[in-house]
Amino acid sequence: MAAGLTIPLGGRPSVGAGLWLQGGIGHLMRLYGLACDAIVGAVVVSVASAQTLCVGHVPEEDQPMGAIRPEDEDDLLWAIRGAGTNFGVVVSVTFKADRAPTYRVRNWLVSLSGDVDARLSLKNLDQKVASRLPRTSSVDAYLYFDTDKMRLAVTMFECATVDCLSEASAALPTLASTIFGQEDSVTMVDGLGMFETEMYMSKMHGGHGGGKTSAFKRCLFLQDIGVVDVADLLVSALRKRPSQLCYLHLLHGGGAVGDVAADGTAFGCRNWNFACVVTGVWPRQQDDTAAARAAIHWVYSIAHELLPLSSGAYAADLGPDPRDAVLATKAFGPNLPRLSRLKRSLDPANVLAYACPLPKVPAKPSPIILVTGEHGAGKDYCAGVWVTEVIAGLHKGFTARAVSISEAIKRDYAAASGADLNSLLQNRAYKERHRETLTNFYYDQVQRQPRLPQQHFLRVVHSAANVDVLFITGMTDEAPVAQLSHLVPDSKLLELLGAVGVGVESIEVLVVAEFPIHRGRELLRQSGFGRVSVQSLLVFGNA
Numbered sequence: 001m002a003a004g005l006t007i008p009l010g011g012r013p014s015v016g017a018g019l020w021l022q023g024g025i026g027h028l029m030r031l032y033g034l035a036c037d038a039i040v041g042a043v044v045v046s047v048a049s050a051q052t053l054c055v056g057h058v059p060e061e062d063q064p065m066g067a068i069r070p071e072d073e074d075d076l077l078w079a080i081r082g083a084g085t086n087f088g089v090v091v092s093v094t095f096k097a098d099r100a101p102t103y104r105v106r107n108w109l110v111s112l113s114g115d116v117d118a119r120l121s122l123k124n125l126d127q128k129v130a131s132r133l134p135r136t137s138s139v140d141a142y143l144y145f146d147t148d149k150m151r152l153a154v155t156m157f158e159c160a161t162v163d164c165l166s167e168a169s170a171a172l173p174t175l176a177s178t179i180f181g182q183e184d185s186v187t188m189v190d191g192l193g194m195f196e197t198e199m200y201m202s203k204m205h206g207g208h209g210g211g212k213t214s215a216f217k218r219c220l221f222l223q224d225i226g227v228v229d230v231a232d233l234l235v236s237a238l239r240k241r242p243s244q245l246c247y248l249h250l251l252h253g254g255g256a257v258g259d260v261a262a263d264g265t266a267f268g269c270r271n272w273n274f275a276c277v278v279t280g281v282w283p284r285q286q287d288d289t290a291a292a293r294a295a296i297h298w299v300y301s302i303a304h305e306l307l308p309l310s311s312g313a314y315a316a317d318l319g320p321d322p323r324d325a326v327l328a329t330k331a332f333g334p335n336l337p338r339l340s341r342l343k344r345s346l347d348p349a350n351v352l353a354y355a356c357p358l359p360k361v362p363a364k365p366s367p368i369i370l371v372t373g374e375h376g377a378g379k380d381y382c383a384g385v386w387v388t389e390v391i392a393g394l395h396k397g398f399t400a401r402a403v404s405i406s407e408a409i410k411r412d413y414a415a416a417s418g419a420d421l422n423s424l425l426q427n428r429a430y431k432e433r434h435r436e437t438l439t440n441f442y443y444d445q446v447q448r449q450p451r452l453p454q455q456h457f458l459r460v461v462h463s464a465a466n467v468d469v470l471f472i473t474g475m476t477d478e479a480p481v482a483q484l485s486h487l488v489p490d491s492k493l494l495e496l497l498g499a500v501g502v503g504v505e506s507i508e509v510l511v512v513a514e515f516p517i518h519r520g521r522e523l524l525r526q527s528g529f530g531r532v533s534v535q536s537l538l539v540f541g542n543a
């Protein structure tokens, strides 16, 4: 990497590939995003086939001889960015680099007079400092005990490169000083020097944990650390610590972390302002003793208490331990169903069994119904009606959804042309005015990215992975079932034409997805389809 560039890695220098493959929370995340967001390509050895795979952008000199591009390349790259320890052995990754700033680092060591003071300090940190910082700055904190006194160690990192400085960031250290008092230290450092200015390394428990220690951590994502129930829980958690060395580390998120859509990468949890790392620490000579077990028990019990107040759990280091199971259900945001399906195809024998557990995909195939037909035939309208009918007619808990596949291209078109996305999605007259340019835009995009239709299809399918029956409208592809079924081997892909403008005279055989309550075949015969052979390919219940 050229001098002057950086990638947003973690807060300490001592961790390896597990960090960037599972997320990567660090001082630069508010400015540049998570470490996994910077991954643009990878070389992976498949645990299903033992083949070497290249995905995304891998410089030619880094491509091993004989490496191939897998059919599910987009899926694998997506999965590596946040759940990358679950799908193969990652030999190398290619990162996108950003400009390396220098930093002004300010440290405050605040003695807390008691629980009320601790809760107030957390509230001030959250509401008066953190929430007002521009994304070029961040403020982290440690809540811990030192010689029986509760303390808050606060570190503010300000990007000090000239074009990062703003009036807002200049005013905030002063505000922080009125809350926390005079800074204990102010230092100018580069990215490497920053590791040493960190409070844990420099101040807490005599610096670097006071010497030789072992630690166990679990991390929850919190939106507000200052609200009463969260602040109460954090302070009482510390009171229950089994040893003096245990602490809570609060890392400031937001900013660029939230710029990526929750389903944009496997990481999934994007909506949080603080990552709370519950850290159990014990002297290394007490490894495997009751003291170590008590610290680990404390970490789990606090993590489980925080979980309902959190917006998710960090998947890093969650594994087959039963105490991780409930945390794992809150990892990866909305992406668990898609990750489960990928796990089944990319690691069918569960070779990587020690990675964050993913729920098993139910074996039953779910139907995906493509609603195709002439322009203006009422495909969206019909799909909406069928969704209501399916939900009303079937047993409780059964779900159905209609999604237009054209939504993705409308988004791209709106971004490229300045057209209004909401009107494109909802206003028929407005959509008609843009129809021709939108169609040309789509074909132009497909020429540049031939796999775009498949990507859009998979995106829609994955976005509705929990749905029992999915209706997809807005398709213009010819013979979509033949083109797309291999992408969804776990589902039954059907095309529905009849009710959307295909006349009875052009039909010989009609295949329906049938629900008992609607008496579908009978209804079709009564509606003029008497001479057509009506068959049910897919029957729900006892029709």
Ligand SMILES: Cc1cc2nc3c(=O)[nH]c(=O)nc-3n(C[C@H](O)[C@H](O)[C@H](O)COP(=O)(O)OP(=O)(O)OC[C@H]3O[C@@H](n4cnc5c(N)ncnc54)[C@H](O)[C@@H]3O)c2cc1C
Binding pocket: 009, 010, 011, 012, 014, 015, 016, 017, 018, 019, 020, 021, 022, 023, 024, 025, 026, 084, 085, 086, 088, 089, 090, 091, 316, 317, 354, 355
């Ligand atoms: C002291 C310390 C500080 C930390 N600070 C941060 C931080 O600032 N930000 C943050 O986000 N996290 C942080 N963490 C958490 C850290 O991201 C995880 O512990 C992570 O799993 C460490 O990865 P590793 O490769 O070093 O560890 P390992 O234990 O070697 O690996 C962890 C997991 O990744 C898998 N793995 C490793 N390499 C590969 C590969 N090449 N291909 C496929 N799977 C692989 C392993 O099988 C294992 O399941 C910290 C952890 C510690 C101990």
